[in-house]
Amino acid sequence: MTALIETLVENREMVQPNHANMLDTAHGGNVMKWMDEVGAMSAMLFSGETCVTARVDRMNFERPIHVGDTAYITAYVYDAGTSSVKVRLVAEREDLRTRERETTTESYFVYVAIDDEKNPTTVPDLTTDSEQEVALRQAALESDSDR
Structure with missing residues (x-):
């Protein structure tokens, strides 16, 4: 068994000009990539196995993350099946000078744990x-069911 708190991963990415679109804000594809990487880390901490992305639920970009700000990404496992792992992901825009944060993007990813032969393998209970x-967990389940 793995405790939910053991799956909590927080990471920062400094938004540089090469991450930006023509509006000088983080390109959505970069934000999604960063979220996927952090989500996979959380799923692997939970399962003790390599995990691959199986599904990305709706991803709404509520606010931009400007060049010079950081993308502060939080992920944790909130549910699991036989081989699948559900991860809640939240990206926030962070100003390191003021430490001010505001949510920009939220999504729910599903990963599948795989063994050395790249076949689905079982995961522990959460x-x-x-x-x-x-x-x-309750916040993730409620928000997940609202979609």
């Missing part, structure tokens, strides 16, 4: 032992 873990 546990939520603390109030924080229960709250994170």
Whole structure:
């Protein structure tokens, strides 16, 4: 069994001009790539296996992330099946000078754990032992069902 909090991954990417579109904001494809990488890390921490992306649920880009800001990405596993792992991902625009953050993008990715022969393999059960873990899982389940 793996505790939800053990799957929590937070990462920053500094948005540089080469990550930007013609509006000097992070290109959506770069944000999605960063989210996918962080989500895969979370799924692998949970499963102890290599994980591949199986599905990306709706991804809405609510606000831009400007060149010079960081994309602050948070991921955690909130549910699992036999070989599948559901990960909640949130990207925020962060100004490192002020530490101000605002949510820009949220999505739910599904990964599949694979073995050395690249076949689906089983994953452990997810546990939520603390109030924080229960709250994170509940928030993801509620938001996931609202879509």
